[in-house]
Amino acid sequence: MTLIKYTRQAIFLIFALSIGFNGSAVAQKGPKDEFLFPELNPIKMPEIQKVTLDNGLRLFLVEDHNYPTIGIRGQVYAGSIYEPPDKVGLASITGTVLRTGGTERMSGDEIDKELETMAASVETWIGLNSGGISASMLKDDLDRCLQLMAEILTKPVFSENKIELAKINMRTGISRRNDDVNEITGREFEKLIYGGAHPYARHTEYATVDAITRDDIVDFYRSCFQPNNMLLAVWGDFKTKEMVNKIKRVLKDWPAKPVKLPPKPEVDYKDRYTVNYINKPDVNQSNIMIGHLGGLMNNPDYPTLIVMNNILSWDRMFKRIRTDEGLAYNVWGYYDSNYDYPGVFSAGAQTKSASTVHAIELILEEMKKITEQEVTDEELKKAKDKYLNSFVFNFDSQAKIINRMLTYTYFGYPVDFADKLKEQVEKVGKADVLQAAKKYLHPGKVQILVVGNKEEFDRPLSTLGEVNVIDITIPQAGE
Amino acid sequence: MPLKKRLYFLLFMILVLLMQQPAFPQSFDHIKGAVREFTLDNGMKFIVLERHEAPVVSFHVYADVGSANESYGITGISHLLEHMAFKGSKVVGTSNYEAEKALFPKMDELYDKLKREHWKVKPDTALIAELSKELEALRGQAKQYVVNNEFFDMLEREGDDAVNAYTSNDATQYINSLPSNRLEFWMSMISDRFLNPVFREFYKEKDVVMEERRLSLETQPIGKLIEDFMATAFKAHPYHHSIVGHMSDLENITRQDVIGYFQKYYIPSNLTVGIVGDVNFAAVQEMARLYFGRISSNPKPERVRTVEPEQWGERRVKVRARSQPVLLIGYHRPNAGHEDESALEALANIIGQGRSSRLYEVLVKEKRIAAQTGCFSGWPGIKFPNLIAFFAISTPDHTSDECLAAIDEEIGKIKQESVKPDELQKFKRTYKKGLIDSMKSNASMASLLTLNEAVLGDWRLLFDDLAKMEAVTAEDIKRVADKYLVEDNRTVGEIIPEESSK
Numbered sequence: 015m016t017l018i019k020y021t022r023q024a025i026f027l028i029f030a031l032s033i034g035f036n037g038s039a040v041a042q043k044g045p046k047d048e049f050l051f052p053e054l055n056p057i058k059m060p061e062i063q064k065v066t067l068d069n070g071l072r073l074f075l076v077e078d079h080n081y082p083t084i085g086i087r088g089q090v091y092a093g094s095i096y097e098p099p100d101k102v103g104l105a106s107i108t109g110t111v112l113r114t115g116g117t118e119r120m121s122g123d124e125i126d127k128e129l130e131t132m133a134a135s136v137e138t139w140i141g142l143n144s145g146g147i148s149a150s151m152l153k154d155d156l157d158r159c160l161q162l163m164a165e166i167l168t169k170p171v172f173s174e175n176k177i178e179l180a181k182i183n184m185r186t187g188i189s190r191r192n193d194d195v196n197e198i199t200g201r202e203f204e205k206l207i208y209g210g211a212h213p214y215a216r217h218t219e220y221a222t223v224d225a226i227t228r229d230d231i232v233d234f235y236r237s238c239f240q241p242n243n244m245l246l247a248v249w250g251d252f253k254t255k256e257m258v259n260k261i262k263r264v265l266k267d268w269p270a271k272p273v274k275l276p277p278k279p280e281v282d283y284k285d286r287y288t289v290n291y292i293n294k295p296d297v298n299q300s301n302i303m304i305g306h307l308g309g310l311m312n313n314p315d316y317p318t319l320i321v322m323n324n325i326l327s328w329d330r331m332f333k334r335i336r337t338d339e340g341l342a343y344n345v346w347g348y349y350d351s352n353y354d355y356p357g358v359f360s361a362g363a364q365t366k367s368a369s370t371v372h373a374i375e376l377i378l379e380e381m382k383k384i385t386e387q388e389v390t391d392e393e394l395k396k397a398k399d400k401y402l403n404s405f406v407f408n409f410d411s412q413a414k415i416i417n418r419m420l421t422y423t424y425f426g427y428p429v430d431f432a433d434k435l436k437e438q439v440e441k442v443g444k445a446d447v448l449q450a451a452k453k454y455l456h457p458g459k460v461q462i463l464v465v466g467n468k469e470e471f472d473r474p475l476s477t478l479g480e481v482n483v484i485d486i487t488i489p490q491a492g493e
Numbered sequence: 494m495p496l497k498k499r500l501y502f503l504l505f506m507i508l509v510l511l512m513q514q515p516a517f518p519q520s521f522d523h524i525k526g527a528v529r530e531f532t533l534d535n536g537m538k539f540i541v542l543e544r545h546e547a548p549v550v551s552f553h554v555y556a557d558v559g560s561a562n563e564s565y566g567i568t569g570i571s572h573l574l575e576h577m578a579f580k581g582s583k584v585v586g587t588s589n590y591e592a593e594k595a596l597f598p599k600m601d602e603l604y605d606k607l608k609r610e611h612w613k614v615k616p617d618t619a620l621i622a623e624l625s626k627e628l629e630a631l632r633g634q635a636k637q638y639v640v641n642n643e644f645f646d647m648l649e650r651e652g653d654d655a656v657n658a659y660t661s662n663d664a665t666q667y668i669n670s671l672p673s674n675r676l677e678f679w680m681s682m683i684s685d686r687f688l689n690p691v692f693r694e695f696y697k698e699k700d701v702v703m704e705e706r707r708l709s710l711e712t713q714p715i716g717k718l719i720e721d722f723m724a725t726a727f728k729a730h731p732y733h734h735s736i737v738g739h740m741s742d743l744e745n746i747t748r749q750d751v752i753g754y755f756q757k758y759y760i761p762s763n764l765t766v767g768i769v770g771d772v773n774f775a776a777v778q779e780m781a782r783l784y785f786g787r788i789s790s791n792p793k794p795e796r797v798r799t800v801e802p803e804q805w806g807e808r809r810v811k812v813r814a815r816s817q818p819v820l821l822i823g824y825h826r827p828n829a830g831h832e833d834e835s836a837l838e839a840l841a842n843i844i845g846q847g848r849s850s851r852l853y854e855v856l857v858k859e860k861r862i863a864a865q866t867g868c869f870s871g872w873p874g875i876k877f878p879n880l881i882a883f884f885a886i887s888t889p890d891h892t893s894d895e896c897l898a899a900i901d902e903e904i905g906k907i908k909q910e911s912v913k914p915d916e917l918q919k920f921k922r923t924y925k926k927g928l929i930d931s932m933k934s935n936a937s938m939a940s941l942l943t944l945n946e947a948v949l950g951d952w953r954l955l956f957d958d959l960a961k962m963e964a965v966t967a968e969d970i971k972r973v974a975d976k977y978l979v980e981d982n983r984t985v986g987e988i989i990p991e992e993s994s995k
Contacts, residue, residue: 042784045585045647045682051674055548055771080546081929114848123858126848131915133922152926179858182888186864189889193816195712296815296991299707333641340700343708364708396650403652406672410547411933 057409062416063254067262070242070270074420075257076249078412082153084250085413086163089424092145092238095213095279101225103218107180108234109140115176117165122176125162134159136166142214143278143354144424145238153251157260164264167239172231184223191217192486195294199301199362199465202292202484206461207307207358213279214355220491242270247420249412281356283307285459289479292465292486300370300466301362304377306456308350308357312427316351317438318450323348324397325389325447330380331361341365341373347381349454353425359455367470371477374462381457388444401439408432524932525956528942531778535790536762540942540952541777542769544935550770551655552679553939554667555947557765558758560736561662561797561874569702569738570746570754572660576698577751578667579644579658582689585682586643593638593693596631601748603628604696608745632696639693648682651675655936660736662874664947670936673771677780684784687759695748703744706737714816714988722986723873725810726823726880730801732873760791765947767939801825801878808984819988820893822900823880824977826870830949835961836969837881837977841870842920843912843970844903845883849919851903852883860899862891876948880984881977893987904978911971924962928955 043049065073094105113136116122129136134151136159147167151159192198201217208215248257285306309319326347335345342363350357361381365373409415422431463484464475475481524542532538560571583590607624610616648656648669655670671679710716720735727733737743766785768777804825826837845852845868856863865886872880885896931937946952 040783042684042787043677043681045582045678045685047681049675049678049681051678054672054674055545057547081933083926083929123849123854127915130847130849131919131922133919133926150930152922152929179861182861183864186886186888190817190886193714294815297707297712299704299712328642336701337641337694337697338636340697341704343701343705364712365704366707396646399650400652403650403672404654406547406549406652407654407670410549410935 054406057406059409060412060415062419063258065258067241067265069265069268070240071261071265071268072245072423073258073261074245074247074416074423075254076247076412076416077252077254078249079251082251084149084151084153084156084159084248084252086149086246086248087146087417087420088148088244088246089144089146089420090238090240090244091273091275091424092140092243093143094140095143096237096276097213097234099211099216100222101230102216102222103184104226104230104234105140105145106218107177107184107223107226108231109138109145110180110183111172111176111231112170112235112239113138113166114180115170115172117171118169119165122173125166129159129162132158136163138166140234140238156252160260160264164268168265168268170235172228172235174228177226177228177231181223181226184218185220188218188220188223188488192488195297195301195465196364198292198294198486199303199463202290202465202486203303203305203360203461203463204358206288206290206463207283207305208281212281214281219489221489224491236271237275238273240271240273241265241268243273245420245424247416249416278355281307283356285456286461287459287479288461288482289475290461290463290482290484291468291475292463292484293468294465295467295469297367297466298470299364299366300373300464300471301364302370302374302377303360303362303463304374304381304460305358305360305362306460308352308359309454310356311351311353313351315450315454317435318442318446319349319351319454320401320435320439321394321397321442322384322389322447322450324400325393326361326380326384326451329389329393329396330384331363331377334380335363335373335376339376341369341376345377347377353421353427367467368472370464370466370471371473371475374464374478378457378460381455381460385448385451385455385457388448391444394442394444394447398439398442402436405432405436521928521956521959525953528952529774530952531781533761533782533786535786535788536760537764537766537781537785537788538946539766539768539777539781540939540946541767541772541774542938542942543772543774544769544938545771548673548771549654549935550671550673550676550679550768550772551935551939552669552671552683553767553769553936553943554683555765555767555940555943556665556667556759557663557763557947558665558754558794559661559663559874559876560734560738561731561877562758562794563731563734563738566742567738567746567750567754568734568742569706569736570742570750571665571758572736572738573699573702573743573746574751574755575658575660575665575667576702577692577695578686578690579642580691580693580698581640581644582685582691584685584689585647586640586693587638587691588640589638590691593635593691596635597693597748600628600631600635600696603631604747608747628696635693644682644686651678662732662736663876666940666943668936668940676772676776680780680784684787687764687785688788690755692748692751692755695751699743699746702737703740706735706740706743710735710737714812714814715819717814718810718812718819718821718986718988721810721812722821722823722984725808725986726825726984727801729799730877731797731799732801732877732879756791757794760793761785761788762790762793765943767941767943769935769939769942797877804982804984807980810984810986811989812986813989813991815991816988817889817990818887818893820883820885820887820896821986822883822897822983823872823986824882824979824983826879826881826977828878829871829875833973833976835958835965836973837870838924838962839912839917839920839965840907840970840973841868841881842923843916844868844907846923847919851906852885852900855903856885856896856899860895861888862895862899864888866896866900897985904974907974908971908978911967911974914967917965917967920965921963925959928959 060076063075097104114122132155134155136149138147204215331345331347342365345363347361349359361377528542530540652672658667724733852866856866863885868883870881872882941955942952945955
């Protein structure tokens with residue numbers, strides 16, 4: 015590594031010297047001239063230590079002595095997908111109050127105060143398909159932070175006071191969920207794809223929040239926050255052996271417990287063409303989202319879809335609908351894939367009311383075109399070059415590297431998943447992209463959602479098909 | 494060991510030591526000591542930090558011009574210019590510049606005619622339709638020579654992970670992050686961009702910016718509140734208008750306006766460049782001289798001359814919207830670099846940042862009248878006197894008025910009793926940790942170095958200001974609370990829900 019680095023420096027020195035001696039000997043290169051890039055310096059792969067504790071906790075550690083800080087991220091198998099349908103919000107509130115509700119030793123307020131005085135943070139959450147704990151601190155505060163983390167994980171009290179506070183916060187969110195046109199569009203589109211009551215799209219209502227009890231919360235916490243159900247990554251300025259011992263010590267009274275989570279929800283999507291409208295008379299711009307179900311990242315076509323997405327979103331949607339036509343600031347077309355449940359294919363834009371139907375037609379045109387003709391050689395090369403040449407950024411920090419490893423391990427993906435992807439992207443050809451587009455994009459069977467003011471549209475939405483009007487009035491508690 | 498051998502051994506050990514990466518944690522002094530700078534003859538300043546952890550480098554070009562430099566009739570021009578800076582040059586973005594060039598004056602002339610017809614008391618709609626058709630035809634002709642988004646494509650193809658830009662009230666900033674062996678390519682692309690820009694696809698890009706205004710402002714209740722709030726808090730200083738600009742100004746800005754604005758503000762002495770990553774200082778310096786030295790120097794533009802005068806009384810502004818209530822309060826405060834800066838930052842942190850802050854404890858935890866509340870300072874910009882602001886998102890069944898009363902009460906307590914030692918410690922430690930965290934990424938570091946250089950006059954203040962923050966006392970905080978958090982000095986803005994918005 016040193017040799018390469020100094021060879022490169024030698025080249026620059028010669029370059030510099032030649033300018034010094036001859037003044038105009040080296041001319042500027044134009045942006046389109048040929049550049050001879052020196053070989054890229056090698057990536058320094060850090061050594062990540064893996065340790066499994068007696069209680070089943072799986073630890074990942076990487077040292078980074080550049081800054082006097084430590085970062086921690088623990089992930090548990092959990093999710094709102096496991097909450098009962100009449101108590102939507104249970105998972106989220108459990109994740110919140112685990113941290114804010116206090117422990118056997120300290121109230122939530124005392125913990126807030128102590129952490130913030132140290133300029134440290136410990137946070138817990140439960141999202142759609144995972145839960146966890148994260149922490150950030152100056153290295154001097156490691157011992158105290160580990161202690162607080164351990165108490166929060168193993169001895170939380172979920173005080174009624176903080177449960178009610180979290181509920182008030184949720185109710186505030188519900189009352190405001192129709193204030194932002196983008197939030198409305200995203201939320202309602204997911205419901206069109208997965209189904210309004212489906213775990214991947216449902217949302218809280220006053221009734222579901224009211225129904226959540228402290229017992230529910232404690233049970234939910236017990237069902238997932240167990241050491242044998244957790245992966246924990248630690249990175250920063252410490253010595254690995256010392257850190258492992260500290261974690262062992264602070265979690266010694268946290269024994270493994272059986273964890274049995276229900277099966278993940280099935281997604282049963284039927285391709286269909288629908289046109290949907292939400293009336294928002296106070297906006298002068300329509301929010302458009304069009305699409306259908308997406309896919310999974312472990313699909314062998316995923317590398318090809320990466321290339322297709324780049325071309326569809328950028329070369330087709332952005333270049334035409336934004337740059338050529340000036341119809342939108344934000345426009346995209348993207349077949350999204352998730353780790354463990356199918357994502358969503360969506361194409362969309364926000365455009366002034368008077369160009370609504372016109373923009374929809376252009377989006378559908380582009381969706382159709384990529385399923386009918388091969389992409390150009392130039393488009394293909396550029397998409398691949400972009401992916402391959404920026405690949406180095408996956409490795410520009412220890413935190414990034416270890417968190418990616420944690421995520422891959424959590425979802426059961428091989429640790430070298432990113433590297434394998436790179437190899438496969440290198441091989442993608444035009445025919446592959448066309449084949450993938452034909453297989454995965456269904457321009458004739460899309461669901462169209464428009465949120466806006468139909469009084470000002472260029473043409474009635476009904477020109478696109480029978481319109482289903484969605485009512486987003488917020489049901490009051492008890493309805 | 495014979496003396497000669499010992500000497501050689503010593504020399505060898507010294508060389509080995511010099512070649513090794515430092516194994517100790519970097520203190521601020523260590524990082525500060527590694528930053529180097531140079532200024533080209535034309536006044537363009539470069540700040541370089543070598544970091545060889547990964548073979549990547551981030552670039553940050555800070556153009557010292559933002560919406561605060563704009564006046565009536567051209568609001569939004571800085572941001573529009575930022576968009577135009579991606580349209581390429583005589584070389585990039587075109588298949589035939591000479592052919593394109595011939596069409597621009599005709600297009601601009603037609604556009605001018607169109608505008609003048611629009612302004613007439615009785616515009617001739619038939620003429621307008623005809624002129625529009627002609628302009629559209631010329632646009633179509635010019636379009637055939639345009640290589641769509643070539644500037645973006647050329648950078649992304651080389652692995653640019655972060656090609657982007659943003660405009661604020663104070664500045665326009667352009668960022669790139671590339672594999673480190675692309676250094677010369679960046680030099681070529683970006684120097685070419687500022688040396689030979691061509692503002693092609695001008696009319697369509699204005700349409701894009703108008704959509705951006707609708708998206709980020711006109712369809713957002715909070716966006717509308719902020720626009721009216723700023724207009725009320727600032728009656729004179731150009732912080733009073735939005736970055737995206739007024740729709741009617743956008744509709745009327747011409748290509749010549751943008752060219753003139755570019756020539757006035759994008760002069761080398763008004764550009765500061767930060768380069769952080771796996772580069773060699775000597776190479777950066779030589780290349781910068783070669784590539785950016787081509788840009789001729791010009792006189793520095795006049796600084797914004799208008800100073801916001803003191804308010805004569807509290808100002809109030811209301812925006813009626815389909816939204817739940819939102820409360821916003823702003824008190825005038827001095828620009829960054831003022832001696833009261835550190836005490837104001839401390840005040841904002843203690844009163845309104847974090848779950849243990851005064852406002853959160855009282856409004857959220859105790860009274861339960863707000864779901865979110867807080868305080869932030871340095872808004873909307875920091876280069877000129879600005880605002881220290883408070884906000885509250887009320888809970889259902891509670892009002893902005895209740896929140897305002899509670900915030901006033903907490904401000905009163907600080908004026909009476911100031912703050913506790915552990916609160917001061919929270920601020921100081923948070924500032925320090927924040928500083929450390931912000932230095933970790935090359936892009937963030939490049940941004941901070943240029944910001945401190947351009948706004949405060951010295952990149953070293955990024956590190957040195959820590960001492961000022963650590964010197965703040967409870968007395969200082971009380972003093973600035975008394976001085977600035979005064980009713981006559983404030984503007985209060987709120988979103989009032991429309992009846993049908995429940």
